[in-house]
Amino acid sequence: MPLVIYLGLHAVAREPALILPSEQKQVTLATLKVNDTAASLDEPGSGQQKGSNRVLLLESLSEEATRTIKQWLQQAATQHVTLVWLQPVPYIAAKLAQGEETEGTLQEWQQMAHATLNLFRQHRRQVTLIGADVGGVPPQLDGVALLTLPSAKHAPLFTLAASQLLASNSAMQETAAHLCASSTCVYPQAESGIDQVINTLRDHQKNSQQINDFEQQLSAEKETHQKTQQQVAAQSKELTSVKEENDLVIAELHRVQELLESKLIEREELVKQRDDVRNHYEITIQQRDSALHQLDQRFAQLQQAHLDLKKSLGENKEYQKEQKALSSRINRLQTQLNVQKKEFQQALQEQSTWLTWVRRNAALYSAATYKHSRSHRKTLKQQAALVHASQYFDKQWYLEQYPDIANSTMDPVEHYLKFGVLEARNPSPNFDTKFYITQNPDIAESGYQPLLHYIQHGKMEHRQTKFEQLQLPSPQQAPEDFSGGASDENAQASQEAK
Structure with a gap:
């Protein structure tokens, strides 16, 4: 089968x-x-x-x-x-x-x-x-x-x-x-299977077209979504950066606030020192006015005495001698008065120059403190290093001259740069702080630290650092042209002039 x-x-x-x-x-x-x-x-x-x-x-x-x-x-x-x-x-x-x-x-x-x-x-x-x-x-x-x-x-x-x-x-x-x-x-x-496949093919083509449309829409949405994600990521990153910057700014603000409070205290001390200097200046002016008034009165008295003597003694020889002695005494007193006036005016000018420097330095110090506190600290360290390296700051001499600083923990150079220069203290016997400022008005107008100015500029400009007293030859003894009474009067006038 x-x-x-x-x-x-x-x-x-x-x-x-x-x-x-x-x-x-x-x-x-x-x-x-x-x-x-x-x-x-x-x-x-x-x-x-x-x-x-x-x-x-x-x-x-x-x-x-x-x-x-x-x-x-x-x-x-x-x-x-x-x-x-x-x-x-x-x-x-x-x-x-x-x-x-x-x-x-x-x-x-x-x-x-x-x-x-x-x-x-x-x-x-x-x-x-x-x-x-x-x-x-x-x-x-x-x-x-x-x-x-x-x-x-x-x-x-x-x-x-x-x-x-x-x-x-x-x-x-x-x-x-x-x-x-x-x-x-x-x-x-089977014919039905063929028709079904053809119908399916047509449906598939339609579905494919729809799928292509949907894929294009999906691609566009994906691109939009990716852009949105990129924007969100960028914004998140920027927000994180802003938060970090805000934290740093807040921390810096706290630190600056603390520093400002300490600088305010220092400023109050400087203002107090300025007021003390101003009061001392006013007292000095009052003393000067009183001394000038007394000198004017004394000069008027001497002139009146000279007129009285001239009337009483007449034109005799004795009167001429006495008149000559009185004239010499008056001239000497006038010379002393002029010298005292010049010295007083010079002292007044030096005091004014010193006050100008104090104001400029205080303004410069306050501006550097409030605006550039970090750079000010850096500058202070650089200035201290420059002063340490120079020969015009004697640390041992400074501590011996000012025992109050020896008892503190502050570095002598830093104390001088912050406070010592305002108190007219000297860094060494070879540098007079107040003399250097009063003899150089341009430094007083700038408010610059005197020792730093001399190290950086003044030394090359051959500026004086202290008062140099010249020794004059001893005067010869004057001949005795007057009698004993005239000598007594001269001695009395000299004592009064002193």
Whole structure:
């Protein structure tokens, strides 16, 4: 009896045996062994009607299955096999619907197709090939009842994908053409399946267009989202930077506030010192006015006495001597008065120059404190280093001259730069702070530190650092031109002048 072998039905049906009719008997490769006879397929006790088809279901045509089928065909020339192979499109679509890999599925079908062609070419008289398709009506053959394969249960999109894969694979197309040419007949394709695939293709095109539109919208939204994220990241970074800057500014403000409070206290001390100097200046002016008034009164008294003497003594020689002595005394007193006036005016000018420097220095010190506190500290350190390196600051002499500084922990150079110069203290015996300021009005107007000015500029300009008293030769003893009374008067006038 003929044997019908179905290849690859397991791809379109999980249990192909369930679609077999009752009159067809399923056999296995074990019944086709070489030791079995052809009559074993038609044993009387098998319970099957005579003339019914024997069906063999194979997932693939392996080497072992091919060898068994060849041995069975070689037992007798009357043995015949109808080999039903599954066309590539339904096979590949079913495998893709099951989640199989595309490359592996294509290779499986090609191997199965090549094995089928080789078997047919070796046993053309005993093997009949028939191409099967799912959902199609089987062709009518004499003595063989073919199965009607169930329709595909997967989405038409997989059928469309399988068709695209077959169309893009020339080797598969050639193999399928050889199979179709070698086959006696092929299952006719169902019109409804073709229409469904066409409709699916149209729907797929529409969906593809919509998907493209959606992808473009999604791309635009992604770009917008990325820009938004970049802006948010930039703003976050900027906000973090601003917060850090704010924290630094707040910390700096606290530090500056503390520094300003300390500088305010120092400024109050400077203002107090300025007020003390101003009061001392006013007292000095009052003393000067009082001394000038007394000198004017004394000069008026002397002039009146001179007139009285001139009237009482007349024109005698004694009167002339006395007048000459009085004139000499008056001239001497006038000279002393002029010298005292000049010295007082010079002292007043020096005091005014000193006060000008105090005001300028206080303003400069306050401006540097309030505006550039950090740079002021740096400048103070540089100034202290410059003074340390010079020979015009004697630290030991400074501490011996001002014991109150020796009892403090402050560095002598820093004390001199901050307070000592305002108190007219001297850094060494070779530098007079007040003299240097009063003798240089340009320094007083600038408010510059006197010692620093001399180190940086004054030394090259050959400016004096202290008062240099010149020693004059001793005067010769004056001849005695007057009597004892005149000498007494001269001595009295000299004492009064003193």
